[in-house]
Amino acid sequence: MKAVIINSYGDADVFQIQDISKTKISIDEVLIEVKSGSVTSGEARIRAINVPEGMSFFVRLMFGFKKPKYSILGSEFSGIITETGADVTEFNVGDKVFGYSSKSGANAEFMKIKADNVIVKMSNNMSFEDAASIPFGFGAAHYFLTKAGVKSGDKVLINGASGSVGTAAVQLAKIFGAEVTGISTKKNHELISTLGADFVIDYKSEDFTKLEKKYDVILDTIGKLNFSDSKDSLVEKGKFVQMVGGLPFYLRMFISNIFNSKKIVSGVSNDTKEKLDYLKDLYERKMIKPVISKIYSLDEIVRAHEYVDSGHKIGNVVLKISE
Numbered sequence: 353m354k355a356v357i358i359n360s361y362g363d364a365d366v367f368q369i370q371d372i373s374k375t376k377i378s379i380d381e382v383l384i385e386v387k388s389g390s391v392t393s394g395e396a397r398i399r400a401i402n403v404p405e406g407m408s409f410f411v412r413l414m415f416g417f418k419k420p421k422y423s424i425l426g427s428e429f430s431g432i433i434t435e436t437g438a439d440v441t442e443f444n445v446g447d448k449v450f451g452y453s454s455k456s457g458a459n460a461e462f463m464k465i466k467a468d469n470v471i472v473k474m475s476n477n478m479s480f481e482d483a484a485s486i487p488f489g490f491g492a493a494h495y496f497l498t499k500a501g502v503k504s505g506d507k508v509l510i511n512g513a514s515g516s517v518g519t520a521a522v523q524l525a526k527i528f529g530a531e532v533t534g535i536s537t538k539k540n541h542e543l544i545s546t547l548g549a550d551f552v553i554d555y556k557s558e559d560f561t562k563l564e565k566k567y568d569v570i571l572d573t574i575g576k577l578n579f580s581d582s583k584d585s586l587v588e589k590g591k592f593v594q595m596v597g598g599l600p601f602y603l604r605m606f607i608s609n610i611f612n613s614k615k616i617v618s619g620v621s622n623d624t625k626e627k628l629d630y631l632k633d634l635y636e637r638k639m640i641k642p643v644i645s646k647i648y649s650l651d652e653i654v655r656a657h658e659y660v661d662s663g664h665k666i667g668n669v670v671l672k673i674s675e
């Protein structure tokens with residue numbers, strides 16, 4: 353099978369396309385013919401060990417010290433089950449599925465995953481491209497909006513509203529009943545408004561901290577804001593959510609949360625089958641739709657990573673692996 357192999361950390365050109373033998377499954381696993389994957393900002397960061405201050409040790413601990421532990425990247429996937437292990441009862445050969453693999457492996461024509469991991473059946477109206485673009489952005493957006501306790505009537509400010517997490521957060525915050533303001537450059541305002549944002553701010557020409565408006569939740573999806581500059585734009589007991597933080601940030605958060613009524617919220621998103629089923633249901637009812645800006649083939653993996661590395665991608669980047 354064709355696969356994108358990574359043998360060392362580095363720039364986007366670190367990948368090699370190789371023909372390798374098809375992976376074998378255990379009794380509790382399924383084999384999937386991958387139709388679509390994606391290139392997320394998360395795995396581009398791991399590829400380059402481009403992580404916030406003080407986090408490199410922990411990332412290497414999880415993903416390999418000297419070189420990547422998993423030689424095939426790709427965490428989001430959609431495809432068709434071609435084999436099931438003897439103990440698998442939830443899935444059958446021919447099922448269309450999508451999910452999120454914590455052990456990567458989706459940048460290949462076939463991948464294996466344990467049936468009880470984050471994998472669910474696709475809904476009938478789902479394309480493979482959309483299915484592979486839901487778990488990362490919507491999964492993280494749902495985790496942090498829920499953790500911040502966003503509820504109906506809240507005023508929510510989303511920074512990085514044009515990214516994968518941002519475009520998902522705008523849609524989910526509206527579903528939670530919030531009034532949403534999205535921050536992006538002007539060229540993406542129409543997109544963000546179409547997704548449901550009530551107000552938009554251009555970060556190149558406006559500074560929200562200088563405006564009168566106060567928010568219940570400020571969600572920074574891209575790690576560009578800080579609490580001290582943002583806190584006057586929060587209501588009393590408002591929450592500042594930071595999705596990208598290093599060790600010094602976590603220390604400051606711990607101390608700040610002891611002394612301030614306005615709290616900082618952070619952490620690492622978790623993915624579950626239940627959450628994916630919830631998102632699938634929203635998609636089926638046409639309440640959410642992932643934004644896909646570019647589709648690349650497996651052979652174009654370097655270009656796909658370069659685009660993600662730019663820090664200016666819009667929504668999600670799909671890898672179309674087979675028709």
Ligand SMILES: NC(=O)c1ccc[n+]([C@@H]2O[C@H](COP(=O)([O-])OP(=O)(O)OC[C@H]3O[C@@H](n4cnc5c(N)ncnc54)[C@H](OP(=O)(O)O)[C@@H]3O)[C@@H](O)[C@H]2O)c1
Nearest residue numbers: 393394492512514515516517537573595620621663664665
């Ligand atoms: N903690 C967790 O569990 C967790 C989970 C998932 C993701 N993450 C992290 O979350 C981050 C976001 O991922 P993503 O894929 O959604 O991001 P992304 O797609 O890479 O975000 C890029 C977007 O941010 C916009 N942008 C760039 N600079 C900006 C600025 N100064 N102000 C406002 N917007 C700006 C860009 O638009 P313009 O071109 O208009 O500038 C672009 O559309 C990543 O760093 C990822 O590692 C964390």
